[in-house]
Amino acid sequence: xxxxxxxxxxxxxxxxxxxxxxxxxxxxxxxxxxxxxxxxxxxxxxxxxxxxxxxxxxxxxxxxxxxxxxxxxxxxxxxxxxxxxxxxxxxxxxxx
Amino acid sequence: xxxxxxxxxxxxxxxxxxxxxxxxxxxxxxxxxxxxxxxxxxxxxxxxxxxxxxxxxxxxxxxxxxxxxxxxxxxxxxxxxxxxxxxxxxxxxxxx
Amino acid sequence: xxxxxxxxxxxxxxxxxxxxxxxxxxxxxxxxxxxxxxxxxxxxxxxxxxxxxxxxxxxxxxxxxxxxxxxxxxxxxxxxxxxxxxxxxxxxxxxx
Amino acid sequence: xxxxxxxxxxxxxxxxxxxxxxxxxxxxxxxxxxxxxxxxxxxxxxxxxxxxxxxxxxxxxxxxxxxxxxxxxxxxxxxxxxxxxxxxxxxxxxxx
DNA sequence: CCATCTGCAAATTAAC
DNA sequence: GTTAATTTGCAGATGG
Numbered sequence: 001x002x003x004x005x006x007x008x009x010x011x012x013x014x015x016x017x018x019x020x021x022x023x024x025x026x027x028x029x030x031x032x033x034x035x036x037x038x039x040x041x042x043x044x045x046x047x048x049x050x051x052x053x054x055x056x057x058x059x060x061x062x063x064x065x066x067x068x069x070x071x072x073x074x075x076x077x078x079x080x081x082x083x084x085x086x087x088x089x090x091x092x093x094x095x096x
Numbered sequence: 097x098x099x100x101x102x103x104x105x106x107x108x109x110x111x112x113x114x115x116x117x118x119x120x121x122x123x124x125x126x127x128x129x130x131x132x133x134x135x136x137x138x139x140x141x142x143x144x145x146x147x148x149x150x151x152x153x154x155x156x157x158x159x160x161x162x163x164x165x166x167x168x169x170x171x172x173x174x175x176x177x178x179x180x181x182x183x184x185x186x187x188x189x190x191x192x
Numbered sequence: 193x194x195x196x197x198x199x200x201x202x203x204x205x206x207x208x209x210x211x212x213x214x215x216x217x218x219x220x221x222x223x224x225x226x227x228x229x230x231x232x233x234x235x236x237x238x239x240x241x242x243x244x245x246x247x248x249x250x251x252x253x254x255x256x257x258x259x260x261x262x263x264x265x266x267x268x269x270x271x272x273x274x275x276x277x278x279x280x281x282x283x284x285x286x287x288x
Numbered sequence: 289x290x291x292x293x294x295x296x297x298x299x300x301x302x303x304x305x306x307x308x309x310x311x312x313x314x315x316x317x318x319x320x321x322x323x324x325x326x327x328x329x330x331x332x333x334x335x336x337x338x339x340x341x342x343x344x345x346x347x348x349x350x351x352x353x354x355x356x357x358x359x360x361x362x363x364x365x366x367x368x369x370x371x372x373x374x375x376x377x378x379x380x381x382x383x384x
Numbered sequence: 385c386c387a388t389c390t391g392c393a394a395a396t397t398a399a400c
Numbered sequence: 401g402t403t404a405a406t407t408t409g410c411a412g413a414t415g416g
Contacts, residue, residue: 016148016373017373017374019144019147019149020144020149020154020370020373020374021373021374023140023141023143023144023149023154024154024157024158024161024374026140027137027140027141027154027158028158028161030133030136030137030140031137031158031162033133034130034133034134034137037126037129037130037133038130040126041123041126041127041130044119044122044123044126045119045123047119048115048116048119051115052112053115053116053119054276055413056413056414057273057276058116058119058120058123059390059391059413060270060273061120062120062123062124062127063390063391064270065120065124066124066127078252078256081249081252084246084249134393150366150370152394152395153363153366153367153370154370155394155395156367157367157370157371157374160367160371161376171345174342174345175345175348175349175352178212178345178346178349179349179352181208181209181212181213182209182212182213182216182349182353184353201339201340201341208340211336211339211341212336212341212346215332215333215335215336215341215346216346216349216350216353218332219329219332219333219346219350220350220353222325222328222329222332223329223350225325226322226325226326226329229318229321229322229325230322232318233315233318233319233322234398236311236314236315236318237311237315239311240307240308240311243307244304245307245308245311247398247399248398248399250308250311250312250315251398251405251406253312254312254315254316254319255406257312257316258316258319334387344409344410347409
């Protein structure tokens with residue numbers, strides 16, 4: 001197994017540079033797509049605004065709907081955590 | 097009364113609610129796509145890392161390429177100016 | 193009123209450089225203090241751990257206590273927002 | 289059995305709770321101080337901005353000064369290497 | 385237009 | 401050493 005293959009990224013060969021190029025290009029492509037989507041979202045908000053809706057509230061609603069499921073998870077995690085702590089206080093294994 | 101028809105969700109709440117729903121759904125769909133793309137980007141960085149590249153530097157490179165050359169130079173010049181004012185920048189050629 | 197006084201920070205005079213120096217020094221001083229406090233906090237956690245407590249849980253508890261008051265505010269804000277949205281749907285002022 | 293005395297909050301929950309309380313209080317006190325310092329720092333940046341300095345650049349400068357010179361050069365060299373591999377870095381002197 | 389605030393992305397740091 | 405969590409910096413939006 002040669003050095004070129006195993007690890008060394010740049011400096012030893014142009015293969016590494018090609019790889020880097022590939023990675024960067026793929027990333028930049030995806031970032032463009034992401035930016036385009038952000039644009040689309042903004043346009044929808046504008047359209048909604050044009051139809052009389054309140055953009056700020058809409059954003060809040062979207063944020064809320066995104067959070068709701070996660071919040072339950074967080075609560076569960078806290079419950080587990082408290083149970084764990086309780087177990088510790090009542091004499092279970094030496095607190096880690 | 098033209099107000100009801102022409103512009104507003106107001107007054108005919110069902111239609112308004114439907115429209116709102118539509119907007120929200122379109123937005124949430126797009127946000128999902130955006131999140132998926134972010135995931136893809138992260139994976140590419142991971143893959144690159146697995147092949148020996150330095151993720152932090154790659155991010156830096158991507159950021160640099162995103163900036164207009166002029167903007168970049170301006171920022172660099174300003175930074176140099178500040179460093180110079182502080183008595184740093186003793187002539188270490190390296191400059192990023 | 194001369195240029196030196198009004199705005200231009202660097203390039204025109206050494207006064208600006210001195211000011212910059214002062215700002216940076218004050219900032220760095222404060223950041224050191226901040227880092228020292230972070231160290232102190234870490235030590236307390238270690239001490240607690242040495243006495244059998246679970247550091248991860250303690251961190252969660254501290255975080256929770258920090259959030260609790262704010263969460264009530266957030267809930268209130270959301271309630272207001274919903275009331276507002278409801279008002280909008282029922283025919284009150286044209287959504288901005 | 290010395291365990292109860294020597295090490296653990298376990299088994300004597302009141303004492304443990306008291307200890308825990310003490311730790312939490314000390315931590316919260318320190319975190320308040322830390323937050324206050326962060327506020328002070330922000331104010332200094334604001335003040336500098338009011339006197340014509342560029343906050344973003346100042347942050348950059350502070351970050352640069354925090355890094356070991358060697359580390360900094362290494363990072364810069366690596367960035368150059370990557371940019372070079374991508375065919376950029378055509379000789380535009382400015383480079384920070 | 386400036387300042388403040390929220391939400392997002394990145395970097396640093398801690399836990400495993 | 402790698403994932404996960406806290407913290408920090410940045411950008412866009414909002415209100416004065």
